[in-house]
Amino acid sequence: MTLNPFHKLTSKTIVLPQENIDTDQIIPARFLTTTSREGLGASVFYDWRYTETGALRNASPLDGFAPEEFKILVGGANFGCGSSREHAPWALVDFGFRAVISSDIADIFKSNALKNGLLPVVVDRKTHNELLRTSGETVTIDLERQTVSFGDGWNAVFEVEPFARRCLLDGVDSLGALLSHMPDIREFEERVR
Amino acid sequence: MAPQSLFDKLWRRHVVVEETRERPAVLYVDLHLIHEVTSPQAFTVLRERGLSVHRPDLTFATLDHSTPTLPADEQGRLPYATAQAAAQVETLIGNCEEYNIPLLDMGDPRRGIVHVVGPELGLTQPGKTIVCGDSHTSTHGAFGALAFGIGTTEVGHVLATQCVFQRKPKSMRVTFDGVLPKGVSAKDIALAMIAEIGADGGQGHAIEFAGEAVRALSMEGRMTLCNMSIEAGARFGMVAPDDKTFDWVAGRDLAPSGAAWEAALADWRDLPTDEGAEFDREVTINAATLRPMITYGVSPDAAASVDALAPAPETAAERHAADYMKFDADKPFSENLVNRVFIGSCTNSRLSDLRAAAAVMKGRKVKDGVVTLVVPGSEAIKQAAEAENLHAVFLEAGAEWRLPGCSMCIAMNGDKGKPGELVVSTSNRNFIGRQGKGVRTVLASPATAAASAIEGRIADPRAYLK
Ligand code: SF4
Numbered sequence: 001m002t003l004n005p006f007h008k009l010t011s012k013t014i015v016l017p018q019e020n021i022d023t024d025q026i027i028p029a030r031f032l033t034t035t036s037r038e039g040l041g042a043s044v045f046y047d048w049r050y051t052e053t054g055a056l057r058n059a060s061p062l063d064g065f066a067p068e069e070f071k072i073l074v075g076g077a078n079f080g081c082g083s084s085r086e087h088a089p090w091a092l093v094d095f096g097f098r099a100v101i102s103s104d105i106a107d108i109f110k111s112n113a114l115k116n117g118l119l120p121v122v123v124d125r126k127t128h129n130e131l132l133r134t135s136g137e138t139v140t141i142d143l144e145r146q147t148v149s150f151g152d153g154w155n156a157v158f159e160v161e162p163f164a165r166r167c168l169l170d171g172v173d174s175l176g177a178l179l180s181h182m183p184d185i186r187e188f189e190e191r192v193r
Numbered sequence: 194m195a196p197q198s199l200f201d202k203l204w205r206r207h208v209v210v211e212e213t214r215e216r217p218a219v220l221y222v223d224l225h226l227i228h229e230v231t232s233p234q235a236f237t238v239l240r241e242r243g244l245s246v247h248r249p250d251l252t253f254a255t256l257d258h259s260t261p262t263l264p265a266d267e268q269g270r271l272p273y274a275t276a277q278a279a280a281q282v283e284t285l286i287g288n289c290e291e292y293n294i295p296l297l298d299m300g301d302p303r304r305g306i307v308h309v310v311g312p313e314l315g316l317t318q319p320g321k322t323i324v325c326g327d328s329h330t331s332t333h334g335a336f337g338a339l340a341f342g343i344g345t346t347e348v349g350h351v352l353a354t355q356c357v358f359q360r361k362p363k364s365m366r367v368t369f370d371g372v373l374p375k376g377v378s379a380k381d382i383a384l385a386m387i388a389e390i391g392a393d394g395g396q397g398h399a400i401e402f403a404g405e406a407v408r409a410l411s412m413e414g415r416m417t418l419c420n421m422s423i424e425a426g427a428r429f430g431m432v433a434p435d436d437k438t439f440d441w442v443a444g445r446d447l448a449p450s451g452a453a454w455e456a457a458l459a460d461w462r463d464l465p466t467d468e469g470a471e472f473d474r475e476v477t478i479n480a481a482t483l484r485p486m487i488t489y490g491v492s493p494d495a496a497a498s499v500d501a502l503a504p505a506p507e508t509a510a511e512r513h514a515a516d517y518m519k520f521d522a523d524k525p526f527s528e529n530l531v532n533r534v535f536i537g538s539c540t541n542s543r544l545s546d547l548r549a550a551a552a553v554m555k556g557r558k559v560k561d562g563v564v565t566l567v568v569p570g571s572e573a574i575k576q577a578a579e580a581e582n583l584h585a586v587f588l589e590a591g592a593e594w595r596l597p598g599c600s601m602c603i604a605m606n607g608d609k610g611k612p613g614e615l616v617v618s619t620s621n622r623n624f625i626g627r628q629g630k631g632v633r634t635v636l637a638s639p640a641t642a643a644a645s646a647i648e649g650r651i652a653d654p655r656a657y658l659k
Contacts, residue, residue, distance in 0.1 A: 019510040020392060020492045024624040029605045033259055033277040035233035035284045047626050052612065076510070078393045081426065081492075082624055083603075084328035085231065086344040104393055107362075107428055108328060112344035161360065163216045173346075175242070178354050181210055181219050185247075185356055188209040188221055 003117045005171030008142045009098055011071035014061050015135040016045075021075050022082030023109065027091045029083075040087055041094030061135065067096035072139050074131045075102045080109025080120075089113040099141050101148065103128035114164035115173065123148055127156040143169060196467035199433050200364050200399045203339035203464070207322045209356055217358040223321040224251055225351045226307050227294070229285040230258045230605070231326030235349035236288045246292040248355045253316060254289050254296040256282055257306045259605045262568055262595035271299065274607030292352075303446075305571020305597045308332040308539035312416065313573055315445025319434035319461040324351055329539050329621065331422040335415035336442065337434030337464050339399075342423065362429060363473040365398040366466075369406035371481030376655040378549065379414035380541055380619065380638035382406065382478075383421035384486035388496040390476060395427025398474065401466065402432050406480035412441040413545040420540045424493040424621055433465035485654055487526060488623045488636040490514035495623075499526060499641055499653045517625060518633050526651045529635075532614035534565040534592075534646040535628070536639055538602035541619035542570030544577050546639040551583045553643035553657045554590040560649025565592035566608065568600040592646065604628045617645040 031043040049060045058064055073092065079102040080088060089112050092100065099119040110120045121141060123131065127148065131139070139150040143165060149155045160168075167174050197205075204220075212218035225248075232254075239246070246252060259278040265271045273279040282299070289296040297304035303314060308329055311317040319337035324330060326348040333340035347357050367386055387394075400422050402415070410418065415432045422430025432438075439458060442448050449457045484498035491514045497504065505522035506515040515522070520529055536542070536550050547569065559565045567587045569575040575597055578584055584594045600608040602620035604627065610616045612631030619642050623634040637645065640654035647657075 017509075018513065019508075022492075022622075022624045024622070024627050028626055028630075029603045032230050032605060033275060033281045035281055036237075037234045047630055052630070078426075081392060082328070082622060084326065084342040084344055086234075086326075086346060104396070106393070106426065107396060108342060108344060112346065115344065115346040161217070162214060163358065166215070174358055175238070175346075175350055175353065177216070178219065178350050178356060178358060179244075181356070182354065184210050184219065185221070185354055189355075192206075192221070 003168070003171050003173055006098065006117060006119055006143050006168040008140065008144065009071060010138060010140040011098070012069050012136055013072045013074050013131070013134050013139050014070045015074045015132055016061060017076045017132050019076040020078045020081055023080060023085050023088040024082055026080070026088040027085065032085060032087055037090050039094065040091035041096070044091040044095045071096060071098040072141065073097050073100045074134065075100060077102060077104045079105045081106040084108040084112070086112045086116070089116045089118045093118050101131055114161065114168065117168065119143060119168065121148060121158045123156050123158055127154070130154060196469040198364055198466040198470040198472065199337060199401055199431060199464055200339070200429070201470070203320065203322070204361055206320065207339065212360055217360040219356050220359045221322060222251070222324050222351050222355050222357060224253065224311070224316055224323045225355070226311055226323065226325035226330070227252060227254045227348065228257055228307050228325070228327065229281045231345050232288065232348055233281065233284045234345050235352055238349040239352055244353045246294065246352045249293045251355060252294045252352070254285060254294050255304055255307050255310055256285065256297065256299060258599045258603060260299065260598045261606055262598050262600045262608055264596060274605070278606065302572050302576070305573065306539045306542065306599055308420065309542060309570035309574065312336065313445070313571055315442055315448030318442055318448065318457070319438060319464055324357065328423045328428070329420050331428065331430040332416050332420040332539055334419040334422070334429060334431035335412060336438055337431060337461065339429065339431070341428045362397055362399045364401070365395060365427070365474040365476065366401045366403055366472040367476045367478065368404035369402070369478050369480040370404050371406060371479050372409065373406050373480050373483060376640065376658050377483050377485055378638040378640065379410050379417035381483055381486040382480065383418050384488065384493065384496040384636065385483050386478060387421065387425045387494045389478060390425050392424065392492045392494040393426040395422060395425040398427050399429035399431070400425070400427045402430065404480070407432055408435065411545055412437060413543040416543070417540055421621055434461050485638060485641050487641060487651060489518060489520050489526065491517055491623055491625050493621070493623060493636060496636070499637070499651065501526065527653070528650065529615060530650050531563055531617050531645050533610050533616040534563060534642050535568070535601040535616060535618040535620065536642050537566065537568030537570065537600050538620035539570060540621045541639050542568060542574065544574050546619065547574070547578050547583050550639040550643040551586040553640050553654055554592065554647065555586050557590055557647050559591040559646045563646055563649050565646045566595055566601060567592050568595045569597050571597050601628050617642045617651065
């Protein structure tokens with residue numbers, strides 16, 4: 001299956017500085033009864049954005065602008081912790097994000113995000129502190145060179161798991177690669193079982 | 194060969210294709226547990242790509258997250274929270290039929306929470322790799338298994354190939370020295386550990402729990418501890434198997450028997466960490482000084498002993514949490530009135546948990562107005578508890594005795610608190626809104642939760658121990 005390839009992204013940022021933004025915040029559990037991957041963007045950060053009665057508060061940095069211009073989410077430390085629900089990256093992607101930047105991103109979220117064309121970018125604390133101040137500014141993420149740049153020439157490098165990076169650059173998902181190992185898998189089953 | 198840790202051994206046994214710089218290892222999965230919430234989209238991918246389930250015989254399904262804990266009405270209709278929840282359950286039933294996957298359907302006397310039924314049926318065994326689209330899969334590590342949570346895309350990968358791509362994480366050993374004091378349980382150890390290393394302290398690591406206090410824990414206690422690994426950021430938590438483990442597994446429905454059992458046993462005895470094995474990180478905690486723990490914030494690492502004073506917030510995150518929880522700084526936690534108590538979840542819904550809660554509640558009454566839900570982790574636990582009359586203890590105390598499921602742990606099935614309510618819960622996450630919008634969650638052990646139900650405020654269970 002093909003994904004949208006990811007090479008270089010230049011976009012404005014939305015900053016959510018809170019630490020430990022867990023996947024229950026990104027998409028509350030009551031929206032998990034869906035059997036589809038589509039349409040979850042409407043419920044992203046639902047309890048932050050809507051009142052008890054379902055009215056849009058318009059108080060969150062996520063509201064009141066055109067999502068197509070804001071594809072980079074800058075989050076506080078330990079972003080995406082908690083539940084392994086892949087609904088979280090699905091919702092963020094459906095909302096319009098292509099990258100999440102933080103000083104620290106939870107393992108399962110990172111892995112889930114990479115599989116859905118959402119690039120998790122972990123930067124050093126200094127860069128992170130700078131980025132937390134960039135709300136609405138333009139940031140460039142270059143996956144080929146593994147750099148984040150913004151402001152007056154601020155440049156930082158980031159690490160990405162090499163296999164996931166390859167998949168993103170090529171716009172392919174990892175199931176194809178796993179399926180190509182079926183002969184090895186069958187051999188393992190013969191040998192071990 | 195250099196000394197190996199339990200984790201090294203488990204890892205090596207399951208590598209199909211070695212990890213390289215360019216690509217993670219291909220790791221074989223011995224048991225794939227699935228449930229209704231994180232599987233439907235994975236089956237959709239199978240269909241889109243014309244793939245089948247490679248090993249339905251190593252796949253096992255249960256219904257737990259969105260299922261009601263109240264009984265069916267006179268027409269036999271279950272009170273699902275929404276039509277969508279019912280549809281999700283139907284979707285899993287349909288998928289299991291289509292792909293020949295064994296399922297614990299509604300009404301099956303073995304059904305229950307995924308991390309409760311795996312061990313109960315004997316499916317969870319030392320030496321296995323176990324995955325599930327659920328982050329608390331680490332629970333099964335209590336048996337000396339390599340068990341970890343995966344996302345839905347990976348659920349699809351495992352369905353199609355029985356493998357996952359996975360890089361080997363770093364290793365960490367958390368050693369609990371000494372003997373646990375009376376009234377202090379596995380849940381308290383877990384919360385103390387998370388408070389010590391932080392909610393992201395185990396990120397990128399596989400944790401082995403070791404030491405005198407861990408060896409002394411029952412299998413249920415070890416499951417509680419491994420269950421909470423993810424709340425310290427670690428996807429993998431494990432305990433070396435010993436005679437206690439083998440006794441627990443022996444004779445279960447789906448455990449090996451006869452000659453296969455003897456062979457398995459010989460193999461499992463090789464699993465524990467060798468003397469001198471190295472870990473990337475070592476943490477030691479003195480178990481003898483631990484007390485019953487509760488959480489006071491909105492992340493599981495905001496934990497303190499139940500008899501302490503609420504700390505004054507210092508950082509922005511702590512202030513945000515304190516605003517939400519509304520605990521007065523420098524005042525005893527016990528001043529906070531409780532609206533609701535939940536005893537259940539894959540962390541603390543096993544028979545020993547229910548016994549601990551019942552020991553506190555026996556002959557006492559739940560404080561007026563405190564809604565108390567006791568939700569056994571499985572039908573088998575429900576039966577066993579009723580055979581001991583534990584349900585009568587709860588009902589006489591004024592608590593509700595519900596049908597098995599995740600219930601208020603994730604609050605997807607309609608069981609939830611109201612905005613602003615303070616809930617003392619034996620589950621694993623105190624995130625904002627986890628138990629209902631605006632609900633303030635305090636995590637605690639079953640005994641602490643039961644004591645809090647009786648007193649109607651956060652309470653120390655040690656007062657109830659004879
Ligand atoms: S009880 Fe809670 S943590 Fe456990 S499987 Fe259910 S929802 Fe997940």
